[in-house]
Amino acid sequence: MAITAPHLTQSLLANPPIPRKSRVRVRATMAPPNADQFKDHHPSLEVLGGARDSFCPVIKTHLDRPYDPFPVFGSNRHLETIFAAFFRNIPDVRLKRECLRTKDDGTVALDWVSGDAGNLPANSPILLLLPGLTGGSDDSYVRHMLVRARNKGWRVVVFNSRGCADSPVTTPQMYSASFLGDLDEVVEHVGSRYPKANLYGVGWSMGANILVQYLGKEPGSRRFSGAASLCNPFNLVMSDEDLCKGFNRIYNRSLGKALSSILKKHLLLFEDLGGEYNIPLAANANIIRDYDEGLTRVSFGFKSVDEYLQNSCSANYIKHVRTPLLCIQAKNDPIAPNRAIPREDIKENPNCLLIVTPKGGHLGWVAGENAPTGCPWTDPMVMDFLQHLENEKSGTPQDTTNLLQSLKV
Incomplete structure (x- = not known):
């Protein structure tokens, strides 16, 4: 979900960001909520899932560290949510728009990185990004993930829902959290355009809810080789x-x-x-x-x-997900409630891993070495997880980080 009320920040953000060098680190001492959790993680994080033993070693370097919210801006869930929405920097990326006409004469907009059609090999992994409610390719959290994947040699495309990010509206049917037809057509279109490439997905908020529904419900989910769900409201x-x-x-x-x-x-x-x-x-x-x-x-x-x-509700379908799935939630999220997380179903699903941070707000996660105005704390972990899946899928021992160093996004 995208927050669109910039006037709210004026009274909350009277002071400028604290310089990184003056940051005071406060280590959390929260005890792990379940005794059967993966043991090698910092106690500030809740870590569980049927795929815990398989996936945790892949992202162990992230799990070893405390979740350390940035002073002031990471101290309050509302302040963090609003700060991230309006003061996180937005990477400058040149995008090329493709309007896809759906079977019911609707239209969705796909934003690809300009120039990648000719610059990347046909088998480059594809990352499909699903923004939150009313969100699109202009949102900062979307751009940061796009740039991080692109710099690893991935082909990235943003799925802008009907009417979002100035996507054309051609029928009276608009956005719906229950309608998976548009995503299915996008997946089919992208797959037919690059049949040699593995497809992955990342969704935020309502985009995550739709992605997880799709993975647990639709036959087309088998086209995905891996996915990540962030700030999913679930219920x-x-x-x-x-x-x-x-x-x-x-x-x-x-x-x-x-x-x-x-x-x-x-x-x-x-x-x-x-x-x-x-x-x-x-x-x-x-x-x-x-x-x-x-x-x-x-x-x-x-x-x-x-x-x-x-x-x-994607909580109804997560038990049926057969795609490797990383779910990251914030315990203090005001829009995606902690009580709505289907923990038991995630623990029983051998394809799912859940990470819950003690703070983060909604689409905030103002923490980590890139805080306060850089990418969310989640991005490095998500990309390492997806890159591992791609390496296993393609049989590549190393990532493609340096593949496109000479090219500009």
Whole structure:
């Protein structure tokens, strides 16, 4: 989910970032919550999953270190969430857009790194990025992962959902957390374009929820050789409940306004819709639920918003995931509740590994050597995990970090 209320940061961020050299490190002493966890990890992290013994050694260098939030900006979940959304730097990347027309005459936008079609070998691994609700290729967290993968010689493509990141809207059906058809067509399209390449996926927030649903539900999931899920709400009913509480209402209103602003750009497509549609409610949504009540749940045949949310929970499908999957969550995430994480299903699935950090906010993780304005703490771990899977899949003993050093992104 992308936060879109920059005025909120003015009172919270009165002081400039603390220089890296003056940083005071505070080591967490949190005890591991389960006795059967992988033993060789820092106690500030919760580590579990059926693939724990297989995957933890791959990312051991990250698990050995404490999760060390950056002073001030990493100390409060709301401050961290808002700071990361508006003050994390955005890498400059030249992208080439491809508009893909779907079977129902809808349109999604795929953003590829400009020049890579000719510069990279046909068998270069492909990383498909799925941003959060209303997010797209312009978001800082997406750009940082894109650059990190690209610098390792990976081909990267961002999947911008209908209407997001100025993606064209050609039908009245918009974004839905339960509709996997667009992702399936994107996966098929990318796979047919580069049949010799292995495909991997990374999703954030609602993008992670859709990715995990797809991996556990759709036959096309077998095309993925590995994936990572970050800040996944998992249970949208619980997430909706938490978004109606306290300061979280700010995010709810921000996201509701962002959805309605996309709709307002394309109102001509919706003016003749009858039946249960309530386009004025969706176009003037104060919260996400207003938008879903007026448009989403009707478009996709649900009797109520609650039925739509319940049927869109990736927690329902993670037990069926057969693709190697790394899930990273923040315990204090205001949008993806800690209580919604399907820990038991993840522990029983031999393909899944879960890492829970004590702090991080939502899409924040202002920690690590790149804090406060660099990439999220999660990025190096995710990329090492995916590179390991690619090395095993392709039989390559080393990564391709230096493959494209002479090329500019």
